[in-house]
Amino acid sequence: MALAIKVEGVSKRYRLGEFGRRKFFSDLRRKLTGAADTEEFWALRDVSFDVREGDVLGVLGRNGAGKSTLLKILSAITAPTTGRIRVKGRMASLLEVGTGFHMELTGRDNIFLNGTILGMSRGEVAAKLDEIIAFSGVEKFLDTPVKRYSSGMRVRLAFAVAAHLEPEILVADEVLAVGDAAFQQRCLGQLDRVSKSGRTVLFVSHNSAAVASLCKRGVVLDGGRLVFDGTQTEALDYYGCLNPVAVQQNGVEGVRAGSGEVQITGVELRAPGGKPLGTARSGQDIELWLRFRRNVAGRWPGLCVRVHVETEFGTPVFVQFNDLSHARVIDGPGELPASGAFVCSIPALPLAPALYHIETEIRTARRQGETLDRLTPAMKLIVEKGDFFGTGELPNARLGAALVNGQWRMESDLA
Amino acid sequence: MPDADSGQKWDRELVPKRGLLSVSVSEIWRYRDLVRQLASRDLSAQYKQTVLGPAWFVIQPLMATVVFSFLFGRVAKLGTEGVPHFLFYMGGLVPWAFFADLVNKTSLTFTKNAQLFGKVYFPRLVAPLAQVLTSSALFAVQFAVFLAGFGFYLWKSKSDPSIHLDPSWRIALLPLLLLQMTMLGAGIGLIVSSLSTRYRDLSMSVSFGLQLWMYASSVVFPLSKIQEPRYRELMALNPMVPVIEGFRFAFLGTGTVTQAQLATSFGISAIVLLLGLMMFNRTEQTVMDTV
Numbered sequence: 008m009a010l011a012i013k014v015e016g017v018s019k020r021y022r023l024g025e026f027g028r029r030k031f032f033s034d035l036r037r038k039l040t041g042a043a044d045t046e047e048f049w050a051l052r053d054v055s056f057d058v059r060e061g062d063v064l065g066v067l068g069r070n071g072a073g074k075s076t077l078l079k080i081l082s083a084i085t086a087p088t089t090g091r092i093r094v095k096g097r098m099a100s101l102l103e104v105g106t107g108f109h110m111e112l113t114g115r116d117n118i119f120l121n122g123t124i125l126g127m128s129r130g131e132v133a134a135k136l137d138e139i140i141a142f143s144g145v146e147k148f149l150d151t152p153v154k155r156y157s158s159g160m161r162v163r164l165a166f167a168v169a170a171h172l173e174p175e176i177l178v179a180d181e182v183l184a185v186g187d188a189a190f191q192q193r194c195l196g197q198l199d200r201v202s203k204s205g206r207t208v209l210f211v212s213h214n215s216a217a218v219a220s221l222c223k224r225g226v227v228l229d230g231g232r233l234v235f236d237g238t239q240t241e242a243l244d245y246y247g248c249l250n251p252v253a254v255q256q257n258g259v260e261g262v263r264a265g266s267g268e269v270q271i272t273g274v275e276l277r278a279p280g281g282k283p284l285g286t287a288r289s290g291q292d293i294e295l296w297l298r299f300r301r302n303v304a305g306r307w308p309g310l311c312v313r314v315h316v317e318t319e320f321g322t323p324v325f326v327q328f329n330d331l332s333h334a335r336v337i338d339g340p341g342e343l344p345a346s347g348a349f350v351c352s353i354p355a356l357p358l359a360p361a362l363y364h365i366e367t368e369i370r371t372a373r374r375q376g377e378t379l380d381r382l383t384p385a386m387k388l389i390v391e392k393g394d395f396f397g398t399g400e401l402p403n404a405r406l407g408a409a410l411v412n413g414q415w416r417m418e419s420d421l422a
Numbered sequence: 423m424p425d426a427d428s429g430q431k432w433d434r435e436l437v438p439k440r441g442l443l444s445v446s447v448s449e450i451w452r453y454r455d456l457v458r459q460l461a462s463r464d465l466s467a468q469y470k471q472t473v474l475g476p477a478w479f480v481i482q483p484l485m486a487t488v489v490f491s492f493l494f495g496r497v498a499k500l501g502t503e504g505v506p507h508f509l510f511y512m513g514g515l516v517p518w519a520f521f522a523d524l525v526n527k528t529s530l531t532f533t534k535n536a537q538l539f540g541k542v543y544f545p546r547l548v549a550p551l552a553q554v555l556t557s558s559a560l561f562a563v564q565f566a567v568f569l570a571g572f573g574f575y576l577w578k579s580k581s582d583p584s585i586h587l588d589p590s591w592r593i594a595l596l597p598l599l600l601l602q603m604t605m606l607g608a609g610i611g612l613i614v615s616s617l618s619t620r621y622r623d624l625s626m627s628v629s630f631g632l633q634l635w636m637y638a639s640s641v642v643f644p645l646s647k648i649q650e651p652r653y654r655e656l657m658a659l660n661p662m663v664p665v666i667e668g669f670r671f672a673f674l675g676t677g678t679v680t681q682a683q684l685a686t687s688f689g690i691s692a693i694v695l696l697l698g699l700m701m702f703n704r705t706e707q708t709v710m711d712t713v
Contacts, residue, residue, distance in 0.1 A: 010430060021711060031621060079710070083543040086438055086707035093432040106541040109463055111470040120463055123456040124542055130455075152470070 010095065011176050011207040012058040012081070017090035019051040019076050019231075050076040052231045053090070058176075058209060060096075063202040065222035065239060066211040067246045072228040074211045078102065081178050081209065096175030096207070099126055103180070105165030110154035114145055114164055117153055121168045135171045143167035170197050177201055181212040195221065195399065219243060219288075220399020243288065243393075244278055265378035268305060269343060269369055273298045274386040279352065288393025289401060289410060290355050297349040297367055297385075307379070308341030309372035312349045316388070319362040324408045327351055330373050355395065357411065359404040363388040440707065442700040450545045460552035465559055479563040483519055487511045490642055500643040503676040504586050506575050512568050513670045514641035517599065520561040521607045521662060522632045527553045528611025529628050531702075532619050532709050539710055546706040547699075550608055550615075557607070561600075572673060588675025595672045598688075599665050606661055606691035612698030616705040620712050640666050645678045654678070661687035661694075 023046040051073045058064050068074045079085050081092060082100035107124040108117050118139055122132035132139075140146055143164040145156070153161055179198060199221055202208040212218050218225060218239060225242025227235035235245040263270075275296040276284045287293050295314060314327040329336050329349070336349050349369075364384035370376040392401055395410045402410070450457075469475045491507040494500045502510035528550045532539065535549055572587075579585040618625040636642075639662040648654045657663055664679050664687040671677035 013432075080436065083434075083436055084540060085710045086436065086440075088438055090438075092436040094434040094436070095430065095432050098434070100543065102541045107538050109467055111467040112463060116463070116466070120459050123453075123459045124538070124544065126453075126544065128452075128455045129459070 009060050010057050011060045013093045014056050015090050017051055017054045017087045020088040021048045021050055023048050050231055054233045056226055056236055060207055061205050062224055063208045063222045065218035065225040067218060067225055067242055068228035073231040074228055078180055078211050098176040099172050099174035100178035101169050104169050108153060111152055113152055114149040118168055125172055139167045139171050176207040178209045219394035262383050265380040268303045269299055269301050269379045271297055271367055271380050271382050272300050286389040286391050287356055288391050289358060289360055290393045290395030292354050293356050294350050294352040300346045301343045306341040307371055310337045311370045311373040312336055313368040314351050315366040317364045318408050319364060328373055357409055358390045359408050359410055360390050360392045361404045442703055450547055453544050453548050456544055456548050457552045461555035464556045479560055480567050483515045483564050486515055494642045501647055503644045505674045505676055508571055509575055514666050516564045516568050517666055517669045518636055518641050520557055521603045523560055524557040524607030525611045528608055529614035529625055531615040554604055589673060592672045595668055599668050602688050602691045603665055605695040609694035609698035612702040616701035619705055619709050639663055658683045661690045
């Protein structure tokens with residue numbers, strides 16, 4: 008398929024510091040002596056990727072990874088320092104809604120102003136005026152200056168205009184999803200509609216759930232470089248690994264108890280297949296690797312491993328014993344290697360995005376056994392937004408830590 | 423492996439540095455509705471919540487004319503070449519107000535629109551173009567007042583032989599004078615706006631500089647007042663002098679201006695505009711990094 012956007016070796020340098028008298032003289036000195044600028048910062052370094060027509064591409068990255076810079080360059084707001092970008096087709100970028108709204112003008116005037124700023128002609132705006140007005144829900148106030156609107160009305164009106172843009176390529180920023188949850192949903196829904204209509208969408212985000220539900224492809228930026236380019240799922244996994252490991256996972260810090268014959272040396276979060284992860288996402292298949300060390304020779308034929316997940320406030324959410332599922336982590340005679348790991352794999356992690364504590368314990372047996380080693384907490388688990396339900400939706404985490412994929416139907420009156 | 427995009431056609435290319443004069447006329451034409459929309463925004467927003475509204479367009483030059491007539495006509499007696507004071511000062515102030523407004527506002531292109539430019543792309547020249555429209559609207563209103571006064575004195579001159587007015591085909595010069603003022607005003611505005619993105623010093627001096635410039639531009643006195651022909655020639659190098667003198671010449675039949683002076687100042691204006699476009703073009707690409 009033909010390309011819609013081709014990004015080749017794009018770098019962007021910013022200059023640091025304030026522009027004042029000192030900068031002026033240091034600039035002058037630099038010009039005269041030909042010295043290099045020391046106060047500079049590369050926000051993007053040699054970024055290249057292609058976007059095919061009809062692609063829905065998510066650009067992922069943490070704060071400061073260069074997402075906003077890339078977005079600005081793609082939107083032609085600022086030029087790259089090196090490299091080039093070529094675009095085929097009419098492109099519109101939405102970095103915010105309501106750009107150029109003038110407080111003194113009426114709602115109607117602002118529809119035309121905002122529409123033309125976004126690249127529509129007056130005729131196009133006029134043709135869609137009724138739709139825009141209906142969508143915004145502010146019919147009554149159309150001839151009132153927008154300065155007297157509530158901020159919610161302003162955003163609705165602004166979004167109504169943006170929603171009726173019909174570019175061939177849409178570049179959108181996640182900050183679009185401001186406002187309440189319902190409005191965010193509407194924004195994402197609109198993006199989804201645009202992408203399903205076969206147009207090219209480039210969506211910049213650090214919200215994994217949004218990318219998961221919208222995008223087919225993903226690229227990951229880190230430290231100004233493009234570090235990954237692949238399918239959406241792969242990109243999300245890669246992005247998960249990038250996250251700073253806020254809590255030590257290997258150097259265990261919790262309170263320890265037990266005989267210590269076998270000790271847990273660390274707990275690791277991994278993706279199926281063993282790739283280490285920094286954070287998990289709701290609905291992601293994960294594995295918890297409980298690394299152990301055998302300190303004495305011995306046999307533990309009924310060995311039981313327990314993983315207990317609590318919220319950060321200490322409310323238990325769920326527990327896992329290996330023998331709940333009659334799974335044995337150890338072979339018949341109960342011999343352990345000098346070191347290794349007990350792996351607990353959890354399909355479709357049923358946790359809402361939040362911070363969790365994990366307690367681990369190794370016992371000689373589940374009942375009437377004694378504790379070999381217990382760590383409280385052994386690990387903190389950061390769960391980020393993810394696509395648990397396959398719809399991109401997530402309940403508010405305050406409503407409950409556990410996610411359950413219930414099925415719904417209606418039965419007619421049985422009486 | 424063959425290049426996947428070989429032979430592909432592209433609509434837009436974003437590169438570190440564009441050509442100095444690569445102005446895409448067709449792109450600006452596509453955004454013509456935005457030019458109109460921005461101009462009408464500025465016009466209607468300016469006098470929102472005022473009682474007199476657009477009458478302020480007229481009040482300002484009228485008041486200035488009254489003050490100038492008193493100060494320079496009566497007190498300083500600088501002379502008006504036999505033209506009624508009202509017409510003489512108005513005839514200088516109306517073109518000057520257009521020029522000053524254009525310079526003032528276009529020089530703020532980047533600073534005033536930083537919010538907008540930082541969030542959405544459109545050809546940046548759209549903003550100064552809209553300003554040309556806004557300033558022209560201001561001129562149109564003030565010019566109408568001038569014409570009204572002109573008509574009044576023309577009618578009065580039939581019964582009062584002390585009033586000399588000599589309108590003729592020279593009025594056809596007007597579009598040329600307007601064009602020149604637009605080129606010069608927009609050009610200077612573009613230069614200042616480009617230079618002042620990093621260091622704001624220049625924009626601090628714009629309104630001050632314009633005031634000084636006005637006194638050097640035969641708005642408050644006729645050029646003929648300068649006796650020494652050498653100095654007069656020197657003054658006429660100020661490209662606004664032939665415009666103001668030309669404006670009076672066209673309507674009032676007075677004023678000292680030669681074809682050579684008109685041609686020179688037109689040439690200067692064209693060069694200034696070209697320079698402004700080049701600087702603007704170079705600045706607009708990365709201006710959002712520093713504004």
